[in-house]
Amino acid sequence: MMRTGSGMVLRLYMGLFFAYMFLPLMIMVLAGFNAYSPPSVTVWRGFTLNWFVELWHDDRMWSGLRNSFVIAGAVIALALPMGLAGALLLGRLGNRAGGLMYAVMVSPLLTPGIILGISTVIFWRNFEVAGGLFTAILAQTTFIASYAMLMFMARLQRQDATLEEAALDLGATPLQAFRRITLPFLRPTILTAAVIAFLQSFENYNTTMFAIGGQHTLVTEIGSRMRFGLSPVVNAIGILFILATIAFAVAWGILKERERRGAQRTE
Amino acid sequence: MTSLRRSFGAPLSAVIVLLTGIWVLGLIAAPQVIMIEQSFWRMDRPAGAAELSVRIDALYNRLDVLALDRAAAEKVKTPSSLNAELARLDAERAGIEAEIARLEAEESTPVKTWTLANYAQMGQAHLWIFAKTILASLAVTAIAFVVCYPIAYAIAKLEPPRRAALIMLALVIPYAINELLRVFAWQMILNYGGPLNAALGLVGIGPVPFLESGTGVFVAMVYAYILFMVFPLYNVLETLDTNQIEAARDLGAKTWQIHRRIVLPHARPGIAVGCIMTFMLSAGSYAVPYIMTRGTADPWFTQLVYNRFFQATNWNVGAAYAFSLLLVCTGFVFLMMKLLKVRLRDIAK
Numbered sequence: 001m002m003r004t005g006s007g008m009v010l011r012l013y014m015g016l017f018f019a020y021m022f023l024p025l026m027i028m029v030l031a032g033f034n035a036y037s038p039p040s041v042t043v044w045r046g047f048t049l050n051w052f053v054e055l056w057h058d059d060r061m062w063s064g065l066r067n068s069f070v071i072a073g074a075v076i077a078l079a080l081p082m083g084l085a086g087a088l089l090l091g092r093l094g095n096r097a098g099g100l101m102y103a104v105m106v107s108p109l110l111t112p113g114i115i116l117g118i119s120t121v122i123f124w125r126n127f128e129v130a131g132g133l134f135t136a137i138l139a140q141t142t143f144i145a146s147y148a149m150l151m152f153m154a155r156l157q158r159q160d161a162t163l164e165e166a167a168l169d170l171g172a173t174p175l176q177a178f179r180r181i182t183l184p185f186l187r188p189t190i191l192t193a194a195v196i197a198f199l200q201s202f203e204n205y206n207t208t209m210f211a212i213g214g215q216h217t218l219v220t221e222i223g224s225r226m227r228f229g230l231s232p233v234v235n236a237i238g239i240l241f242i243l244a245t246i247a248f249a250v251a252w253g254i255l256k257e258r259e260r261r262g263a264q265r266t267e
Numbered sequence: 268m269t270s271l272r273r274s275f276g277a278p279l280s281a282v283i284v285l286l287t288g289i290w291v292l293g294l295i296a297a298p299q300v301i302m303i304e305q306s307f308w309r310m311d312r313p314a315g316a317a318e319l320s321v322r323i324d325a326l327y328n329r330l331d332v333l334a335l336d337r338a339a340a341e342k343v344k345t346p347s348s349l350n351a352e353l354a355r356l357d358a359e360r361a362g363i364e365a366e367i368a369r370l371e372a373e374e375s376t377p378v379k380t381w382t383l384a385n386y387a388q389m390g391q392a393h394l395w396i397f398a399k400t401i402l403a404s405l406a407v408t409a410i411a412f413v414v415c416y417p418i419a420y421a422i423a424k425l426e427p428p429r430r431a432a433l434i435m436l437a438l439v440i441p442y443a444i445n446e447l448l449r450v451f452a453w454q455m456i457l458n459y460g461g462p463l464n465a466a467l468g469l470v471g472i473g474p475v476p477f478l479e480s481g482t483g484v485f486v487a488m489v490y491a492y493i494l495f496m497v498f499p500l501y502n503v504l505e506t507l508d509t510n511q512i513e514a515a516r517d518l519g520a521k522t523w524q525i526h527r528r529i530v531l532p533h534a535r536p537g538i539a540v541g542c543i544m545t546f547m548l549s550a551g552s553y554a555v556p557y558i559m560t561r562g563t564a565d566p567w568f569t570q571l572v573y574n575r576f577f578q579a580t581n582w583n584v585g586a587a588y589a590f591s592l593l594l595v596c597t598g599f600v601f602l603m604m605k606l607l608k609v610r611l612r613d614i615a616k
Contacts, residue, residue, distance in 0.1 A: 006522075010421045017418050021441045024452035024490065027462060031455060039455055042465045082294075085286035092271040103611055104291055110543065110600050110614075112551025114569050115593050118576060119298035122305060122586060142294040164274065174276030203445050205554050210573065219445065226451045226558045229458070238448045242440075249439045 025242065032235030039232040051236035058233065064218035067133060071208075071217060072201040074137045075144055076194050082141065083148025083193065084186070087156055090149075106150070108143035116142050117210030131213025139211035140201050147200065148193045155189040199248075299593075306385050306586035310377035319374045326367050333360050385587035393571055393588075400568035401595055404549035407488050411496040411545045412538070419500035419537075420530065424509060435501060442494040450558045453487040454478065457559075481564035488555045492548045496541035503537030504530070536613040539603045543614065547596050568592060 027041050035045040055061060086105050090098055108116060120139040121131045129135065159182070167177040205219050212220060225234050272280045313319075333356055340352045389397065422431050441449065456463050457477035467473040477483045507530065515525045531538075549555075556567035566574075572592065575585030604610070 007425065010417060010425065014418060014421055017414070018437075020490075021438065021494075024449070024456060025441060025444065027455060028448065028452040040460060041455070041462055042460055082286050082290040085283040086290060088275070088283050089271065089287045092274065101291070104295060106611065106614075108295060110547065110596070112547055112569075112592060112596055114551055114553055114572060115302075115589055116298075118572070118585070118589050119302040120294075121576075122582065123298035123301045125582075126301065138294060141290075142298075145290050145294070168274075174274060175279055178275060178279055199443075205445075205447060206551065206569075209553055210576075219447065222445075223447050223554060223557065226447060226454065227561055229451070229454055234451065238451065241445055241448055245440055245444045249436060249443060252439070253436045 028235055029239050029242065032232055032239045034232065037232055038230050039235050051232040054231070055233050055236045060216070060221055061218060061237065064216050064221040067215060068202050068217040068219065071133060071137050071140065072198050075140045075201040076197045078137070078141045079145040079148050079197050080190065080193055082145040083150075084152050084190075086145065086149040087152035090153060091156055106146055108146045111143070113143075113204070113206035114210045117207040117212075120211050121213070131211055132215050133212070136208050136212040136215070136217070139207050140204055143207070144197045144200050147196055151189055151193045151196070152186065155186055159185055302586050303590050305583055306590045307383070308379050308381050309385060309583040311380040311382075313373065313376065313378045316374055319370055323367055323370050323374065326363050326370070330360060330363055330367075333363070385584045386591070388584050388587070389591075396565060396571060397568050397591065399565070400550060403485060403488075404546050407485070407492060407549045408496075408542050408545045410489055411493045412542060415493060415496040415500055415541070419497055419504055423501050423504035424507070424512070431505075435498075438494060438497065442498065446491050447554055447558065449491045450487045450555050453483065453490055454558055457483045457486065478559060478561060479563040481560065483559040484556050484564065484567065487559045488549050488552065491552075491555055492545045495544040495548060499537040499540035499544070500534060501537075503534045507533045535607040536609045539607045539609045540614050543600055543603050546599050550592065550596060550599075 028039075030041050031039040032051055033047050033049070034040060034043075035048040035050065036043045086101075090102055090105070093101060117136075117139045120135050120142070124130075124135050124138075164177050164181050167181055168174065172180070203219060205223055208217055209220050209223070216224075222234060222237060225231070271283065275283065337353065337356050340349060340356065422434050426434065455461055458464070459474050459476070463477070464474040467475060477486070511529055512525055515529055520528070551569060552567065553569045553573065556570055560566070568588070569592070572585060572588045575581055575588055579585075604614070
């Protein structure tokens, strides 16, 4: 099919699309190694790693990184149990109540991030709590718990209910059945959900920006540096982000491939 | 509830209900409700504040008169009647001062007034920015769909499955890279000294102020959010049975007929998700206009919201602006669900 004329056109179009997706990122990477400041690719002053050195000595980046980790850790600790509880509850609700509950639970995913951020700050101001790490954690948890809930729901739908019933019939308490059967069944999802929650929290800009008050995370700090684009330090940290993303994507791909092969073997 | 307790037991059920309650009520519902509530009132000067201030002025005048009386009395009166007169004047002055303090407190204590004025504050200029933000976001969504549909179709239906998986994995990289970096790349490209202006300079055009005119915001927004269209489209098209397409072709259907009658109807949930995500991210984007204009071009509506809260510090107006944006985005979700006849469960996956 790809040998026809229209197939050729599609191929070309796809090539263009890939160039469109990757070229801008390459330009940014290139400027990170250029000794010229502000970041540029049109004026070339030679290869340098200086911007990485400068980044290493940047205190605000380090404190931002620390805040990002604190927030992400707290978000994982809150969003995963909440998402799991929501998924378990939905599984036992009737159609009408379940439908409404489900709509409320996924609504944060369909709400602009800035609204989640600002409404959290408005709410907590009534209790004399100003914007900061605390409100950022809560605002992020609101929608990250929705992701966790959807992932747990998908997994729970594939659970064999008879196993749990058998355990209960054999005299296990519901708590034992949950701990020995449901939780182990959910373990892979707990891990993926934690990874997704971490990435969502760490990379978040819009919600955090509106919720964090006078504090900063790594990403909000990068954002405010980018606005005026004065120093290629921003490009240097961008390169680190890109490397991390590639590593993640490759690991993800390998994991998926292994899963696929594993599934084929058991079939 | 009973089925919950039967499968998990009372203690675990209590934990489940508690956690869900905190999330749904405390994190999702309460902040939204409070924000909406706050957008409908403001702290006003009390009713009759003008009248009060007239009365306060009159009392101050009376105080001045009393002071004069007192001075006059000290000069004229005999010592015996002086003490009584002074005591009377002082008592009257104390009374007036107390009255003034009470009235001033009443005048300056703002009262909560329910009003739509926070929305009316938007005025012509802000309303225009609001409309422009929505229109631009719709345009971003439309462009993203037109560009991505052939891509998603080509990957899902024309490539062998293993190659398709590899291509999608490659696309995960720009998709997963932080939004800020994608935007910053375009700031560099469109800048005065950037590669695009350098290239235009070679053919004698420019330099073009892409960032200062607001063009940059639009260009970067398409780039930043386009992949949120590709993935949902690819995911639904992948599940389309290729036999259906071939059967239609064998029966003589033309390419555009195949797409209109088979591929597009099948892709409805993916189209809905892609459009909703792209629109919502664009209309609610703070990062893109923040980085791409440097404050030189017209602001995006999200920037107005931010400024209401953190610069003008008028939280009630800010809440009204935020709620307006939320209404538009919610309206868009319902519109897409209605137009494409999909349910919420098909969207959130």
